[in-house]
Amino acid sequence: xxxxxxxxxxxxxxxxxxxxxxxxxxxxxxxxxxxxxxxxxxxxxxxxxxxxxxxxxxxxxxxxxxxxxxxxxxxxxxxxxxxxxxxxxxxxxxxxxxxxxxxxxxxxxxxxxxxxxxxxxxxxxxxxxxxxxxxxxxxxxxxxxxxxxxxxxxxxxxxxxxxxxxxxxxxxxxxxxxxxx
Amino acid sequence: xxxxxxxxxxxxxxxxxxxxxxxxxxxxxxxxxxxxxxxxxxxxxxxxxxxxxxxxxxxxxxxxxxxxxxxxxxxxxxxxxxxxxxxxxxxxxxxxxxxxxxxxxxxxxxxxxxxxxxxxxxxxxxxxxxxxxxxxxxxxxxxxxxxxxxxxxxxxxxxxxxxxxxxxxxxxxxxxxxxxxxxxxxxxxxxxxxxxxxxxxxxxxxxxxxxxxxxxxxxxxxxxxxxxxxxxxxxxxxxxxxxxxxxxxxxxxxxxxxxxxxxxxxxxxxxxxxxxxxxxxxxxxxxxxxxxxxxxxxxxxxxxxxxxxxxxxxxxxxxxxxxxxxxxxxxxxxxxxxxxxxxxxxxxxxxxxxxxxxxxxxxxxxxxxxxxxxxxxxxxxxxxx
Numbered sequence: 001x002x003x004x005x006x007x008x009x010x011x012x013x014x015x016x017x018x019x020x021x022x023x024x025x026x027x028x029x030x031x032x033x034x035x036x037x038x039x040x041x042x043x044x045x046x047x048x049x050x051x052x053x054x055x056x057x058x059x060x061x062x063x064x065x066x067x068x069x070x071x072x073x074x075x076x077x078x079x080x081x082x083x084x085x086x087x088x089x090x091x092x093x094x095x096x097x098x099x100x101x102x103x104x105x106x107x108x109x110x111x112x113x114x115x116x117x118x119x120x121x122x123x124x125x126x127x128x129x130x131x132x133x134x135x136x137x138x139x140x141x142x143x144x145x146x147x148x149x150x151x152x153x154x155x156x157x158x159x160x161x162x163x164x165x166x167x168x169x170x171x172x173x174x175x176x177x178x179x180x181x
Numbered sequence: 182x183x184x185x186x187x188x189x190x191x192x193x194x195x196x197x198x199x200x201x202x203x204x205x206x207x208x209x210x211x212x213x214x215x216x217x218x219x220x221x222x223x224x225x226x227x228x229x230x231x232x233x234x235x236x237x238x239x240x241x242x243x244x245x246x247x248x249x250x251x252x253x254x255x256x257x258x259x260x261x262x263x264x265x266x267x268x269x270x271x272x273x274x275x276x277x278x279x280x281x282x283x284x285x286x287x288x289x290x291x292x293x294x295x296x297x298x299x300x301x302x303x304x305x306x307x308x309x310x311x312x313x314x315x316x317x318x319x320x321x322x323x324x325x326x327x328x329x330x331x332x333x334x335x336x337x338x339x340x341x342x343x344x345x346x347x348x349x350x351x352x353x354x355x356x357x358x359x360x361x362x363x364x365x366x367x368x369x370x371x372x373x374x375x376x377x378x379x380x381x382x383x384x385x386x387x388x389x390x391x392x393x394x395x396x397x398x399x400x401x402x403x404x405x406x407x408x409x410x411x412x413x414x415x416x417x418x419x420x421x422x423x424x425x426x427x428x429x430x431x432x433x434x435x436x437x438x439x440x441x442x443x444x445x446x447x448x449x450x451x452x453x454x455x456x457x458x459x460x461x462x463x464x465x466x467x468x469x470x471x472x473x474x475x476x477x478x479x480x481x482x483x484x485x486x487x488x489x490x491x492x493x494x495x496x497x498x499x500x501x502x503x504x505x506x507x508x509x510x511x512x513x514x515x516x517x518x519x520x521x522x523x524x525x526x527x528x529x530x531x532x533x534x535x536x537x538x539x540x541x542x543x544x545x546x547x548x549x550x551x552x553x554x555x556x557x558x559x560x561x562x563x564x565x566x
Contacts, residue, residue: 009518027381037515039522048518062492063485065256066450082447085454086290088461089256092477092485095496095505097513106290152521156540157505158497170521 002074005051005113005124006143008169011134012036014047021129025114031102033078033111034126049135051126052076052098052111053164060090060099060110068108074165075115079108095157096164143167201249208245212238212321220322221340232430233320233437240437247441248449255491257453259484264456267463276462280455290454301377305370309400309445312363316433361411364404371397371404396444402432469509470531471516476509498535499544503528516543 019032039046058076061069068083069076069090079090079099086106090099099110114124122128123137136143144153144167152168154161216234220226251257267273283289288306292299318324318338326334327342334353335342346352355362375397378388388394406429413422440446464480486504489495496505505513508528516526520537525546527534533548 035511035514037511037518039515039518039524048514050514050518057494059489059494059496062494063256063488065254065260066447066453067251067254080447081294082444083450085450085457087260087454087457088477088481089485089488091510092482092506093489093496094510095513096517097508097510100510102293105293107294152541154541156538156542158495158499158542158544160494160496162494162496168521171523173523 002140002165003118003123003137004054004140004143005127005166006136006138006169007049007051007166008134008136008149009048010169010171011132012047012049013132013134014038014045015131017129017131018049018051018126018135021125022111025117025125027116029105029109031109033098033109035098049126049130050096050098051124051135051166052113053096053166054111054113056163056165059093059095059162063089063093065089072115073119075113075118076110077112077115078110081107084108095155095162138167140165140167197250197253200253201246204245204249205242208242209238212241215323215339216321219324219339221337225325225337226322227319227325230320233316233433234322236434236437237317237320240440243438243441244449247446255488256485259488260453260456260460263460263480263484264453267456267459273459276459277455280458283458284455285451297373297377301370301373303370304366305374305400308363308366308370309448312360312367315359315363358411361408364408367400367404371401392444396439399432399436399439403429403436406432468530469512470503470507470533471512471526471528472509473530474509482506499538499542501531501533501545501548503531503533505543507531 014036016036018034019036022028022032022034023030033051035050036047037050039048054074054076058069058071061067061071061076064079065087066083066085068079068085070080071077084107086101086103086108088101088108090108090110091101099108101108114122114126118124118137127135127137144151149169149172152164152170153166154163216226217223252261268277288299288302291302324336324338327337328348329335329345332348333345334348335345336356337343346356375394378393378397406425409425410422410429413419413425460481461478464478466475467477467479467482468475485506486495489504489506498504498507508516516535519526520535520543521541523537525534525536526543528548531548534546535543536546538544
């Protein structure tokens with residue numbers, strides 16, 4: 001069964017180990033594909049990591065004029081080096097704000113689920129280094145159905161449904177129980 | 182959710198076939214005319230290159246069909262049209278020359294990746310491009326040499342005598358062996374590329390034999406068999422010439438027919454890339470609807486939104502005229518999380534307040550919203566806090 005990323009952002013302590021680990025992954029050229037954003041800057045210390053959501057129908061690939069973004073085994077890869085022309089369409093089309101363009105190399109880069117590791121059965125680098133289990137690498141069905149908290153993997157953006165392989169665990173707003181189960 | 186239920190938008194096949202057939206017919210007529218004019222009414226057709234001629238014609242027609250398919254995609258068509266519009270002005274042409282020099286001439290985009298890759302790519306790309314130029318000119322009979330005086334050649338292009346040169350002059354030797362010089366550059370570039378592919382750990386996982394390795398092997402085969410023709414003619418008294426010529430022709434024909442559907446497809450894409458710097462520089466900047474930071478041009482955001490709408494995946498913010506692309510990347514990430522946490526998302530620049538729509542998207546709860554007439558009005562709902 002395919003494995004996917006599961007993000008329980010309530011557990012994030014903002015250490016940014018995932019970003020450093022991502023930079024270290026071979027082929028990532030010292031550029032982190034992971035984001036850790038402050039949710040209420042100046043008010044609380046709440047942070048959230050965001051990797052690529054690996055959409056089933058990726059808006060980034062749909063908006064690419066040169067078909068540089070391909071999907072391999074369900075993983076949306078970074079733009080092909082020989083095709084990418086650095087137009088930045090993908091960075092604007094993605095509803096999750098993931099792709100970036102390296103201005104120096106004129107090349108888009110994004111999370112590729114550490115394909116060189118995951119294709120050999122190893123977890124992605126961000127999962128390996130996360131000290132609080134905020135980022136997990138789980139079987140797809142387990143991530144979607146067996147976690148005991150609400151999850152996001154089907155998104156409705158004004159009538160457009162986008163399904164993602166990455167699953168986000170969200171705070172339980174009914175019972176307001178903290179996310180450590 | 183069934184993954185097949187939201188597959189890629191199907192492109193009407195009839196539209197593609199009629200468009201591709203039209204372009205291919207036009208290109209076939211243009212090619213025929215160019216051969217007719219270049220060979221001075223078929224007077225100088227080089228029959229030794231007959232096999233290459235057909236492979237070249239078929240290759241160009243396949244390329245044309247692929248370009249027709251490519252430009253049918255909404256994002257490609259949009260960028261193509263933008264390029265045409267931008268380069269209709271004098272400023273556009275000035276920009277074009279600059280970006281052609283940067284992107285194609287000195288290939289600055291790859292020097293930022295590494296100097297080794299830049300050197301390898303310069304040797305490969307210029308070797309291949311010059312080889313194309315020489316091969317097409319000879320095979321399509323656009324150029325030929327005429328012996329106008331004993332010991333003097335006239336170089337004739339499209340029936341127009343361009344210049345004269347001595348049969349054994351330095352210039353003539355350089356021209357006769359043009360494909361040898363480009364072949365040497367290609368062989369060095371290919372060996373550098375293969376060496377990198379052996380060492381780069383990421384490449385070892387992602388590269389495929391048919392897409393990444395075979396083109397390099399093919400280029401080396403073409404260059405070596407081509408160079409052996411010279412070796413046979415100059416130093417081996419023509420031994421094995423026929424066999425080498427046949428193997429070279431087979432390698433070149435395989436290359437020409439494989440080219441439109443292979444890694445070499447990126448060559449025309451690179452030429453589209455010259456549009457990008459001007460596309461980014463010619464329009465007013467747009468601020469993020471949440472934080473106000475300038476992050477893109479207004480034109481490009483409109484183009485991207487139109488493209489996604491055409492592909493049936495517009496990413497709207499419910500109850501507004503906004504799409505997610507009206508926010509900068511960071512605000513998109515943070516807004517999704519805030520909505521998931523049950524918090525409100527204040528769009529400071531658009532005087533709106535958003536919250537989760539209950540289905541993992543965003544919807545407006547306060548502020549200016551869309552109406553049927555297309556103009557905005559104040560929403561009545563108030564945020565509950």
